[in-house]
Amino acid sequence: MNSLIASALKVIAIEKTAIENLASSCNNDFVSACNAILACKGRVIVTGMGKSGHIANKIAATLASTGTPAFYVHPGEASHGDLGMFTKEDVVLALSNSGETGEIVTLLPVLKRYGCVIISMTGNSESTLAQNSNVHLYSGVEEEACPLGLAPTASTTASLVLGDALAVSLLEARGFTAEDFALSHPGGALGRKLLLTNKDIMHTHDRIPMVSEKATLKEAIIEMSAKGLGMTGVVNANQELIGIFTDGDLRRWLDHAEFRTDLNITKVMTLSSVVTTANILAAETLTLMESKKISCLFVVDEQNKPVGALNMHDLLKAGVI
Structure with missing residues (x-):
């Protein structure tokens, strides 16, 4: 030997x-x-x-x-x-x-x-x-x-x-560039990582979890459960994203002395949420989520209005991870 x-x-x-x-x-x-x-x-x-x-x-x-x-x-x-x-x-x-x-x-x-x-x-x-x-x-x-x-x-x-x-x-x-490389490698995991954008895999329209700023915590929980992405966005009257409420937020509030399901969602939401845009490569979004240690985020347009939603499961299913 x-x-x-x-x-x-x-x-x-x-x-x-x-x-x-x-x-x-x-x-x-x-x-x-x-x-x-x-x-x-x-x-x-x-x-x-x-x-x-x-x-x-x-x-x-x-x-x-x-x-x-x-x-x-x-x-x-x-x-x-x-x-x-x-x-x-x-x-x-x-x-x-x-x-x-x-x-x-x-x-x-x-x-x-x-x-x-x-x-x-x-x-x-x-x-x-x-x-x-x-x-x-x-x-x-x-x-x-x-x-x-x-x-x-x-x-x-x-x-x-x-x-x-x-x-x-x-x-x-x-x-x-990486994009040039992807054009000659469209098949398999490599192609998916380099060619897929958020727009290709994000949840859109009525599949986006979203509630009004006037909604209660109970309504937000129901919306979050119905859409199954582990979060819901909170929008104002102009449909602009002003906050996010996640499964993690809910767990933290369950032990809070002021926890009530009739609380206004703006009292418990996270004000500054990490967002991305539709034409960004999904691989870049994965890097962003990993760096921020988050498992889900919203895709917004130029007016900060939600046009899509993504979580780690979506990236995994698409073969980006």
Whole structure:
């Protein structure tokens, strides 16, 4: 057991060193690569063979989901027809640790003839691929984590991290936002968190718990129970929200010496309540509720008139939590 842990820790240490050494690759060449991609009028075509191919596929997916149109092309398939996917407007990002991968080197003359900008990511600056690229990103490592020095381990980790650095740098340069990210991730929990607004899930119209400022505590309790949101709003003659009464308020007043159900609701309501608006992201509302340590709130318009109501259960049901 101790030997297994020792092996694992050695791998982690080697790969940690490989990542730390990438700092030297964040240089003028890295800036040139970013600028080439930002200026690209086509797509970023990422390619790599074997384990580098798996990393290339992931980098392409990360680029595509963070505002840089990209896709992966297998270099072997490219030589048998898939080169038709390439245009002169494209940027090619080619991964090869040795820089001598036959399937990629074979493509270089055709890519140059097309006029594609070629960005290489290799562990050998003197390699054929590096020397025939417009921009070279060095991803070399001192050693592989594999004790045989054969299986790509630290080198693929370094390439993956450098690819992530490229994608995130481009994301920030483009001013890519959470809303932009959501547009390419509409499905599942991620999409719900980033796309849903209060308007999509709030209770509206006659489902909003609300009583007049002239109502009694008893009437407020009945309204609160009927609507089942753990609260009721209190509005004035202009239908503006002037206060809120919650389950928590009721529990606190039950032991109060002056507690009576015929009390006017304005005597027991909370005057300053936390509110939100309809077009705010539901995820932002969740953050607000958590920071204020509340479980329900009202959605109001510009005139502070309630147009909706929400509680934690609504956010949970919608998949925001």
